[in-house]
Amino acid sequence: MTDATANTPKHGTSLYTESPRVKKRNAAERRFQIYGIAAVATGLVFLIVLLTSILSNGVGAFQQTFVNVPIYLDAAKLDKKGERNIEDIKKVSTFGYQPLIDDALFAIVEENVSPNPLAKPKDTKALISASAVAQLRDYVIAHPEKIGETVDFRLLGSSRVDGYIKGRVTRESIARDKNINAEHLDIVDVLREKGVVKREFNMAFITGADASESRPEQAGMGVSMLGSLFMMIVVLVLSLPIGVAASIYLEEFAPQNKWTDLIEVNISNLAAVPSIVFGILGLAVFIQFAGLPQSAPLVGGLVLTLMTLPTIIISTRAALKAVPPSIRDAALGLGASKMQSVFHHVLPLAMPGILTGTIIGLAQALGETAPLLLIGMVGYIASNYPTGPLAGFMDPNSAMPAQIYEWAKRADPAYYERAWGGIIILLLFLITMNIIAIILRRRFERRW
Amino acid sequence: MYDNPNLERKVAQNETKISARNVQVFYGDSQAIKDVNIEIEARTVTAFIGPSGCGKSTFLRCLNRMNDTIDICRVEGEINLDGENIYDKRVDPVQLRAKVGMVFQKPNPFPKSIYDNIAYGPRIHGLAKNKADLDEIVEKALRRGAIWNEVKDRLHAPGTGLSGGQQQRLCIARAVATEPEVLLMDEPCSALDPIATSQVEELIDELREQYAVVIVTHSMQQAARVSQKTAFFHLGNLVEYGDTGQIFTNPKDPRTESYITGRIG
Numbered sequence: 001m002t003d004a005t006a007n008t009p010k011h012g013t014s015l016y017t018e019s020p021r022v023k024k025r026n027a028a029e030r031r032f033q034i035y036g037i038a039a040v041a042t043g044l045v046f047l048i049v050l051l052t053s054i055l056s057n058g059v060g061a062f063q064q065t066f067v068n069v070p071i072y073l074d075a076a077k078l079d080k081k082g083e084r085n086i087e088d089i090k091k092v093s094t095f096g097y098q099p100l101i102d103d104a105l106f107a108i109v110e111e112n113v114s115p116n117p118l119a120k121p122k123d124t125k126a127l128i129s130a131s132a133v134a135q136l137r138d139y140v141i142a143h144p145e146k147i148g149e150t151v152d153f154r155l156l157g158s159s160r161v162d163g164y165i166k167g168r169v170t171r172e173s174i175a176r177d178k179n180i181n182a183e184h185l186d187i188v189d190v191l192r193e194k195g196v197v198k199r200e201f202n203m204a205f206i207t208g209a210d211a212s213e214s215r216p217e218q219a220g221m222g223v224s225m226l227g228s229l230f231m232m233i234v235v236l237v238l239s240l241p242i243g244v245a246a247s248i249y250l251e252e253f254a255p256q257n258k259w260t261d262l263i264e265v266n267i268s269n270l271a272a273v274p275s276i277v278f279g280i281l282g283l284a285v286f287i288q289f290a291g292l293p294q295s296a297p298l299v300g301g302l303v304l305t306l307m308t309l310p311t312i313i314i315s316t317r318a319a320l321k322a323v324p325p326s327i328r329d330a331a332l333g334l335g336a337s338k339m340q341s342v343f344h345h346v347l348p349l350a351m352p353g354i355l356t357g358t359i360i361g362l363a364q365a366l367g368e369t370a371p372l373l374l375i376g377m378v379g380y381i382a383s384n385y386p387t388g389p390l391a392g393f394m395d396p397n398s399a400m401p402a403q404i405y406e407w408a409k410r411a412d413p414a415y416y417e418r419a420w421g422g423i424i425i426l427l428l429f430l431i432t433m434n435i436i437a438i439i440l441r442r443r444f445e446r447r448w
Numbered sequence: 449m450y451d452n453p454n455l456e457r458k459v460a461q462n463e464t465k466i467s468a469r470n471v472q473v474f475y476g477d478s479q480a481i482k483d484v485n486i487e488i489e490a491r492t493v494t495a496f497i498g499p500s501g502c503g504k505s506t507f508l509r510c511l512n513r514m515n516d517t518i519d520i521c522r523v524e525g526e527i528n529l530d531g532e533n534i535y536d537k538r539v540d541p542v543q544l545r546a547k548v549g550m551v552f553q554k555p556n557p558f559p560k561s562i563y564d565n566i567a568y569g570p571r572i573h574g575l576a577k578n579k580a581d582l583d584e585i586v587e588k589a590l591r592r593g594a595i596w597n598e599v600k601d602r603l604h605a606p607g608t609g610l611s612g613g614q615q616q617r618l619c620i621a622r623a624v625a626t627e628p629e630v631l632l633m634d635e636p637c638s639a640l641d642p643i644a645t646s647q648v649e650e651l652i653d654e655l656r657e658q659y660a661v662v663i664v665t666h667s668m669q670q671a672a673r674v675s676q677k678t679a680f681f682h683l684g685n686l687v688e689y690g691d692t693g694q695i696f697t698n699p700k701d702p703r704t705e706s707y708i709t710g711r712i713g
Contacts, residue, residue: 256519326556330619332517334569334626335546344568345558 054423061421064202064217065157065165067128067191071104073140075148084144094133097140098125101132101155113190117183126180127188129156131211131218157197159217159414161188165199168413205421209383210403216414219407221425223385227297227377227397228366230386234301234393235308235365240358242305243312250313251320252342271310278307279371287375295376295396303375304365311364315357319350352444359437363430369401378402400426465490465630465660466511471525473506473515480506482684484525488630488677493652493661495675495692497668499707502681504664508632511662512548513541529630546573549628553635555615557607557622562599565607565618566590569626585625593621594651613644620651624659631655633663637670649674668708672696680704 013019018026075082077096079089099121105128106121118124132155140147156162160180163169165188174180191197208220254260282303286292292299323346331341347354372378377398386392398406400422408419466488473481481503488494488511496504506515513534515521526533534544546569557565566586569575576582586603590596595617599610607618616636623631633652637645652674655661665671671678672692679689680701688695688704699705 324556326552326554327558328517329514329550329552330556330558330622331568332514333512333545333550333552334572334622335542335544335549336568336572337542340572344572349559 054420054427057417058420058422058424060166060168061205061418061424062202063166063199064205065162065197065199067105067155067157067161067197068152069101069104069108069155069196070150070152071100071136072150073147074100078140078147079144084147086141086144089144089147090141092137094137097133097136101128101136108191108196109187112194112196113187117186126184127158127161129158129217130215131156156217159215159412160184161197162217163414164188165192165197166417168417205418206425209385210381210398210406211383212381213410213412213415216410216412216418219415219418221400221403221422223383224398224400224403225425226386226392227300227402228399230297230392230397231301231304231399232362232366234298235304235362236358238301238305239308239312239361243309243358243361244316244354246309247313247316247320248342248347251317252346253338267310267313271314274370275307275368276370276374278303279374281306282371283374293394293396295398296394297377297397297399298393299375300372300377300399301393303371304368307368307371308361308365311361312354312358315360316350316354319353319357320346322353323349352441355440355444356437359433359440363433363437366433367401367426367430369405372399372402373405378406400429463490464488465530466662467528468507468510469526469528471507471510471523471527473503473510474522474524475518476520480684481510484686486679486686486689488660488662490629490660491656491658492677493656493663493675494677494679495671496662496664496679496681497666497671497707498681498687500666503684504679504681505634507681507686508634508662508664511630511632512545512550514545514550516541546626547628548630548632549623549626551616551620551623551631551633551636554639555612555619557610557615557618559606559608561604562590562607562610562618563603566622566625569622573626575627589621589625590618592624592655593617594647594654595621611644613640613647616640616644616648617651620648620655624655628659630660630662633661635664635666638666645670668696680707682707 077100078092079085081088102121102124105124106118109118109124110116132153135155136153139151139153157165158180160169160174160177161184164185169180171182171185174182174185188197204218204222205220206225207222208218209223210220211218250260250263282299286299286302287294292302327345327349328341331345332338336344369378376396386395386397404419404422404426407415407422464487466486468484468486468488471481471484472479484507496508498504509515510523510527511534515523523535525535527535529544529547532539558568560568563586566589567576567582570582570585576585587596587600590599595614598614599605599618607615610618616639620631620633620636636652637648640648649670652661652663656676663671663674675692677690678692678695680687680695680699680703682703688699688701690700695704696708699708
């Protein structure tokens with residue numbers, strides 16, 4: 001048919017003009033391309049909106065307001081006997097340190113702001129974090145010889161002061177706030193100009209522990225990061241060997257029959273099971289039946305292993321399948337056993353795919369929150385570093401996403417900022433892991 | 449009469465290496481090979497010819513039990529290698545395949561160095577006592593594969609970087625490195641150009657001095673060029689088996705004649 005028409009060109013048809021059919025076809029193609037570009041652009045817009053909102057909300061958490069105060073460590077209050085006996089010094093509780101801070105700060109206000117709007121030293125309390133007394137006490141216990149001297153301290157500002165510096169707290173918003181009033185903000189304005197109040201990078205947000213509801217300025221991600229780390233160790237150690245062994249068996253050795261089909265379908269189904277279901281399974285099996293401790297990273301890791309296994313098995317099987325059968329034939333034809341052909345030839349070729357799948361699985365597990373809710377890794381205030389590796393696995397802890405959820409849940413808007421900051425840290429980890437996955441794939445990919 | 453060298457050679461050639469008795473192969477319910485009986489001689493090139501799907505490759509893969517890797521494949525009958533049935537329960541296919549090497553249709557070097565490609569077989573079978581031994585085996589195999597001169601300066605370059613013809617000769621060298629007694633070749637030249645094909649054919653002719661070579665081919669010219677014996681398969685049957693000259697010039701079966709003259713296939 002086409003040949004016949006080609007041999008007898010119609011009058012007036014030139015190659016330089018588009019025929020109606022071709023015109024229609026080209027128009028359809030252009031439309032499709034526009035849809036595609038529009039779809040990609042929409043995705044990019046959402047990504048940019050997401051990233052900018054995360055960054056703009058979260059960057060503040062990495063900075064904190066500090067107040068630099070010289071404090072006179074009064075021997076009469078800290079060591080009444082004057083013997084510098086560490087046991088005597090320890091007897092002074094944090095309450096004993098409060099007046100020292102109050103007096104020092106009152107003196108600074110007196111010196112810089114006139115007339116002084118504060119009636120008594122106690123009124124300075126609103127400016128400083130409640131954690132300052134503990135910081136002072138820890139310092140004195142570590143350096144008892146400094147008692148009687150004046151030492152410069154860098155104390156955390158209270159979350160209201162921090163919020164004022166960052167623009168979260170305004171004079172209007174504190175109208176009904178009992179913790180702080182407009183006079184305090186005036187003082188902050190003056191002290192900021194004098195360099196006493198400063199907004200600085202806050203390492204403690206990355207390395208520190210969570211804090212109580214009333215002290216958001218002190219809270220950090222460090223301990224929950226360790227919780228996540230210990231969970232990931234459990235996940236990696238369990239899911240990689242189990243997943244790879246299961247995949248190799250299913251892909252290379254298992255006979256093709258009803259049972260292996262059933263297993264295959266179920267593995268695919270497992271990958272689609274909502275994570276909260278794994279959480280409740282973990283609660284029932286690992287905590288209630290096996291008696292493992294609640295809130296422990298070990299249990300979290302076990303639950304996340306269950307979740308990660310299907311991902312690893314599916315990606316490993318895909319990687320094994322992608323190795324050309326001619327390589328297996330070549331090895332078998334030389335008299336290699338099935339196992340030799342798999343371990344000498346197929347597995348090394350599948351390795352980049354397996355590693356990529358494993359890292360993607362780990363990244364998923366790292367960001368998983370729902371199962372942790374059910375095994376008690378959330379709501380717990382992880383205020384201490386684990387004392388050792390064993391404690392790291394067994395002691396109650398939180399994990400990064402659970403910590404973020406916990407902060408987002410708390411009433412104080414200062415915690416809202418920290419939740420965003422936590423998200424930035426979590427995303428950095430995930431991006432790093434994905435980049436490692438890409439590099440591994442590029443580096444070890446072999447072509448044939 | 450007795451000191452006639454030609455006669456002696458003839459006797460030596462008639463020594464049977466592989467004999468198949470009533471071999472039937474099934475893929476699930478369908479029968480791929482029907483009742484094949486054949487005697488394959490040592491130090492001879494035997495060609496299997498026939499149209500696509502006639503079962504010649506299937507039968508070839510029975511000879512080193514490569515069909516074992518296909519779940520639904522079932523082999524009945526008896527195939528004897530030097531009088532031992534290779535489908536006996538006591539036979540480990542791994543040991544068999546060390547004796548019966550195979551070269552595949554598509555060159556399939558391992559994505560490793562040329563040296564490691566050749567050394568793999570000797571390594572897993574423990575043929576070399578030390579590094580020097582292994583070096584010698586590799587060199588010997590590459591020489592026998594007629595590729596030594598082309599690769600001797602780059603033994604540690606990847607085998608996958610060679611040209612198609614070189615890759616196939618590398619695969620042949622790899623197969624002979626394990627010191628097999630029989631060499632099976634499944635259309636070894638179908639992916640090669642005419643020059644590489646003629647090199648491989650020359651090589652096959654040289655290999656005949658030591659091995660029984662069985663080659664499956666679609667090219668009748670190739671069968672005529674390289675083989676001394678030819679078997680014609682059609683629809684799972686072994687239609688005719690005899691000296692290559694006789695098959696091509698004076699076929700006994702009308703089906704063989706039609707195939708050779710291009711009327712079926």
